[in-house]
Amino acid sequence: MDYAAPPADTPQQDRSPRDAGFSLLELMVVVVILSILALTIVPRVIDRPDQARAARAQSDIAAISSAISLYRLDNFRYPTTEQGLAALVSPPSSPPEAQNWAQGGYIDRLPQDPWGQPYQYLSPGVHGDFDIFSYGADAAPGGSGADADIGSWTLD
Numbered sequence: 624m625d626y627a628a629p630p631a632d633t634p635q636q637d638r639s640p641r642d643a644g645f646s647l648l649e650l651m652v653v654v655v656i657l658s659i660l661a662l663t664i665v666p667r668v669i670d671r672p673d674q675a676r677a678a679r680a681q682s683d684i685a686a687i688s689s690a691i692s693l694y695r696l697d698n699f700r701y702p703t704t705e706q707g708l709a710a711l712v713s714p715p716s717s718p719p720e721a722q723n724w725a726q727g728g729y730i731d732r733l734p735q736d737p738w739g740q741p742y743q744y745l746s747p748g749v750h751g752d753f754d755i756f757s758y759g760a761d762a763a764p765g766g767s768g769a770d771a772d773i774g775s776w777t778l779d
Contacts, residue, residue: 673760673769676737680757680773683734687711687742687755688775690729697723701746701753708733708744708755736773738762750776 690711695701698721702710705717711729715721736742736757748754756774759766766772 676760676769677773679737681777683736683742684755684757684773684775687730687734688753691753691755693725693729694721697721697725702744704744704746708742748775750774 687708691701694711700719702708702715702721703717703719706715709715710721712731712733713728714724733741738757738760740758740762743756743758744753746753754774754776756772758764758772759770761770763770764772
């Protein structure tokens with residue numbers, strides 16, 4: 624069998640090496656378009672880490688609140704402020720004793736807030752039967768924005 628060679632006027636042979644790839648003008652247009660997109664999107668994304676931390680704190684507080692409610696169902700009272708949130712992980716060592724404390728606890732471990740601080744607990748609370756809260760990014764009471772306190776009373 625004899626194979627015939629492709630015709631000499633194929634598109635691959637008509638191209639010169641200068642025609643391959645993108646021109647500088649085409650690359651500049653792409654860079655300008657990407658820059659415009661970045662200028663419109665980046666300011667919206669920069670605020671997201673603070674919003675994500677606040678959402679995580681609210682989620683943690685809701686989980687801890689559920690564990691405290693289970694503690695109350697078993698022991699007919701909330702842990703005291705002195706017993707703190709540690710009463711959810713291990714049986715409280717200070718009075719009042721938890722007679723029906725659940726084997727294995729009510730929560731696997733106590734999370735820290737998104738800023739690396741422990742969650743605060745008051746029983747009785749200022750805003751309800753108990754308060755669980757984080758002081759926010761500044762780790763001090765009060766504040767606004769990322770520094771604002773996030774508590775069980777702020778949950779929707």
